[in-house]
Amino acid sequence: MPKLNTFQISVRTGVRGVDMLPQWVINGFPVDFEDVRGSTKSGDTFEATGSPGSFPHTLLLRGPDEGNWDIEETRITYYPNGEEPYTVRLGAVTLDAESDMNLWYERPQAVLDV
């Protein structure tokens, strides 16, 4: 697991949005996003940066404390220490007060046809 300097996230909200400022959670500790743009309202896109500067044993997007948040698509670009950045795209999921979304994905392994 590399040390993760920063990550940029872009979350496109579907039908049910929420009016809140999301937080990310590293190794059990909730943290506010930086450089926030957009919103988590229905049909809108939320963009922000997180700066772990640490080893993300767990990295989560915190679900809303009230209501349901339909996420259509999430794009995360990771900037690991001393390595090239890489991007992961995630599909639809719904978060609520009892759920968080996993944000930590290692660099995808290369696949070749043989």
Add this chain to the structure above:
Amino acid sequence: MPSWFSKVFKSEPAKPKPVIQAPVRDIRSGGIDLADDKPPPGRHTPRKVVYAPVLKDAGGQSGRSPEVRIKARVEKGNRACAFLLDRPVLEGYSAWFPYAEAATESPLAQALFAIPSVDTVLIHGYTLTVARKPTVFGDWDQLAKEIGSAIRAHLLEEKPVITHAYLDAIPPEETIRQTLQRVIDTEINPGIAAHSGAIRLDRVEGNTVYIEMMGGCQGCAASDLTLRQGVHEAFRSALPGLGAILDVTDHAAGTNPFYNQLPAGMR
């Protein structure tokens, strides 16, 4: 030190030390304090962790063709490579071959062991996982193509993957379950209890075993090492006919890996 670190670890004025009541620990859980799951101050209350599907760029063809399509994906650590086929290789069971002499009941594994660099072979569902010898380095491109060609040729010639004798020798699921539970209770869990970890047998399907890592093992960076060098070796020593051993743990939901555990008086 990252900026979030100082925010979550704020210094607080000294308070009189409370009298600490030692928690009652359940030895069946490997010594983990299962009842006390409250997070320390400043920590996030654990919730269910959901995994969104990882989207892949469109590309390649879909559907099955007369050709056997094989994709090779090098595993972490570069020692093994998973070969993903467009059709099942072995259904209902899995087969593990730690060396060539153990593969007498698998014509497919024998064909792969004929390649000098091949060290171990695991056949499970649509996947063959092949490890190369520790003395072989470099990228997998050439070796992966050689292995892919051997798999394709074997399947196109409709040769058997494993023999009936191999399947007949697999113990009943209940025997596997009882044997592995005994290994967990007497060898594995007492050993990892020092790290507040525990292993649970989730289920047995054919000769494929699904386990869950709990307590200090869940979310621990060393869990993969524990699984491969501890659990795998103990299980396979007890039951040589065992197939794949798969970890169903949700490691992202781990809230108490041993390196995060605070002594009771510091909570």
